[in-house]
Amino acid sequence: MEESDTYIQQAYAKKSHVCRYIERHPVLSTLPIASADTVSQASTGPSASTSTTSSDPKTIALPKLQLPTFSGDILTWVSFYDAFRSAVHDNKCLQDIQKFQYLRGLLTDEAAHTIEGLSLTGANYSHALQLLRDRYGQEHKIIDAYMRALWQIQKPNGDLSSLHRFYDTLESYIRGLKSLGKEESSYGELLVPIIMDKLSVNTRKQIARDHGDVPWTLPDLRKALLKEINAIQAGLTVDTDTMGESTSQPALTVYFSRQLEIYTSVQTKAVCILQRYTPVWRMYCCRRSQETNGNCEA
Structure with missing residues (x-):
């Protein structure tokens, strides 16, 4: 407790000393003066961590870069070499033996046979790359x-x-x-x-x-x-579009088509009934004719 009281007394003494110095220099009087409590809170409070994290730049997670492969098609050499050079060859963080590993992993078919026989060493990287340039990278050949x-x-x-x-x-x-x-x-x-x-x-x-x-x-x-x-x-x-329009009928046409189906159905039923009772009707007409005229033409 005595040590803390002594620290507080010294802090206030320094504060009064600073205030007297500012009074003698009016230009500094416009600057805010922080108290001892404020200084301790700024150094240990959550605002310190907030200011630190807010200054960090925001990063975006980009998708993994997929380098193209090269099979020996001379028409694709320029695009392949440009992609390989920017991602691997010009990368100063990679050693030559690592670059050679990437190069061998991206070559297939005829291009892989071009550098076949070269051992995987850093010294052979430039040799392998030169073999590929001589075979596929000459402008007049392309x-x-x-x-x-x-x-x-x-x-x-x-x-x-x-x-x-x-x-x-x-x-x-x-x-x-x-x-x-x-x-x-x-x-x-x-x-x-x-x-x-x-x-x-x-x-x-x-x-x-x-x-x-x-x-x-x-x-x-x-x-x-x-x-x-x-x-x-x-x-x-x-x-x-025309085929689609021809298959879809307007609402009015659909209505009349439905009415025609109903009429045809009713007419068919009527014909069936008429055919069914025609013999009975003929017998009735024949009987009436015999009663009236004495003969039957039916």
Whole structure:
């Protein structure tokens, strides 16, 4: 108790000393002065932990990154290498042997055979990566592969899905060439007749009807193909809606159809009753005729 009283007396003495200092310096008089109780509460109270936690930045849990694999298709090398380089190769926290482990785990088929025989060591990582670059990463080889793919692209068989697949594949190869610096103007004139030969006769007629007798360019042909796909899609949608409308009858038509069924049913019953009692009616008529005329024509 004596020690606590002494601590409180010293705190108040320091407070009075500070107040006298502030009075001699008016600029500091605008600052708030905390009491000893306030200081002790701020250091031990829940507000201290609150201020600490509130300053922490908020984090969002992102989904796990899944790196693509590479099987040896030269058309997918650029996308694979860019993803691998950003996630693994440029990661300074990984050693070369760890990078080599990731690289081997992402290679399949022909690409895996390319580095087969290299032992799993840190020194062989750069060697393995260079082998893959020399075989799949040379720009002129990738451009040649894209041009061969455009030449060998599968023909559409005339329906909407195959034409859509043909257009998407064409656009993918053209975007790949553009990423390598090859513009359409450098190969478009050679590619137009190849694409036209792959289209069906009906498709060529449809796109030529709007284009007229004007030389085709690759951008115009791509736009015409997309327009034809949208027109076919719109036509199929209209046909589907028309079929749906034809199967559903209006309420008034349904009412009259029901009345017709009832009338037909009543008429059928009447005919059945008439056929059933016709012999009896004939006998009655014959008897009356005999009584009246003495003969019976029935």
